[in-house]
Amino acid sequence: MMLITGASGKLGKELVRLFPESLTPSHSELPIEDKAAVSKYIASHKPDTTIHLVAMTSVPGCETDKEKAWKINVEGTRNMVEALRLHSPGCRFVLMSTPCVFDGDDESPKDESCVPSPDNFYGLTKTVQEAVVSSSGLKHLIVRANFIPYEKYPHARAFIDRKSTYLFAHNVARGIRDVMDAGLTGIVHITGDRVLSMYELAKMCPDSADVEPTTMEEYYKTNSHRLTKSMIITSDRWNAYRIG
Template sequence: MKIVVTGYTGQLGFDVVRQGLKLGLDMVGIGSGELDIQNEAEVSYFINNIKPDAIIHCAAYTAVDKAEDDKEQCWNVNVAGTKNIAEAARSINAKLLYISTDYVLDGQGNSEFKEVDVPNPVGYYGLTKYEGEKIVKNIVDEWFVVRISWVFGVNGNNFVKTMLKLAETRNELNVVGDQVGSPTYTSDLATLLIDMIQSDKYGVYHASNEGFCTWAEFAQEVFRQANKEVKVNSITTEEYPTRAVRPKNSRMSKQKLLDSGFEPLPKWQDAVTRYIHEISEEVK
């Protein structure tokens, strides 16, 4: 099976290509330096030339706060770019797996959001990702939409790396403690996505490591596992203002994964253990 992966230079795209190669699949990873997804003609030529069986579309504008002011660029990448990818996929009858986000949900309440719940994004980034979801559903016949949250991987910056960096110079940190979600290790997620793209179990999925926590609890677990003596003070969202509104409740039900026979991802604490080991091995 030949699979094109956009966003190869990012955390998830990198691990998806790595996992596919391990399994002997024909993987073509591309970054923004090799293909401008905003350019319709360029995308059409590239995809029609390679003729993949499937596309895993990880490329996205993900600067959540910056998106509130840089709306045109965010739209061009997340909406227009996704439309170009979807139309190219349709032209060669390729499957398309689109990576979405918990930010398409409004974050209200305390219960788990189901895959069938109607999205209601509270920020511009989430709005563009939801528009991307709708485009994929409308253009492609064989599609997957996979909503993910709180990702961390070896190839890029993320919350875990930031906390470990701060631990080098700080022994006390204030971290938001009233936003709840699920951390997601891109290595675990990549395994699932490769399984999924080889199936015909199309539809909307939620995918993250098992279990829920706040950002403060996430930080505490990172420091505990890395043997760092850092005191974490749990603060409110209001005490840490950001340009974009964050959903306070990012609990997502993964029932569709189970119903479709896919393996649930390991617990997030276990993922943190393996991730810290992976990045420490890299340093050696």
């Protein structure tokens, strides 16, 4: 039985479409911050595959409430892997991670061999989260990708100078399935086949023709939270996908 945490999120919904028989507990059913509750749930269901999507992903939110970010991203993940190691040690654990584990100071693409060097607290929690999983003793797959859902872009402006090898959520869901089917373990980057700015990405979204361009310089005039500027990743382990 497959377990998908965070199944109500944008990527989670796409994965549920691909794996409709999965366990998809709500937060009240599986509060990952609660070690005892996690252990009880895992002992009861004993999944053979877990795709762990639950995370606090807002960069400003993580900076503002570091305790909460750490509790969800790091301690919650530790609770999951410890419970699985105890009650379902043969479980394959798939972690959704991010290019924000890198500092993004230049636009050189980062592959799986590059050493993380996060420049904000969100990236730090994800870097530690990856370490928790990689040292867990479970068969694991750590997927890094950068995506948004294929729907109306939620902001009035988008950066012309913040770039990545973006995909849409349904592309990443397919990539996760493909990599799992291939039996890969360790770190794998699921990437688009071209570099796009956030503005170019926004313009590809439906009903988003009115999105205006902006710059990181403009952002920092009113915001102090450091964003990862370049999130360009490539893969030496898997093929790139065409966005769309």
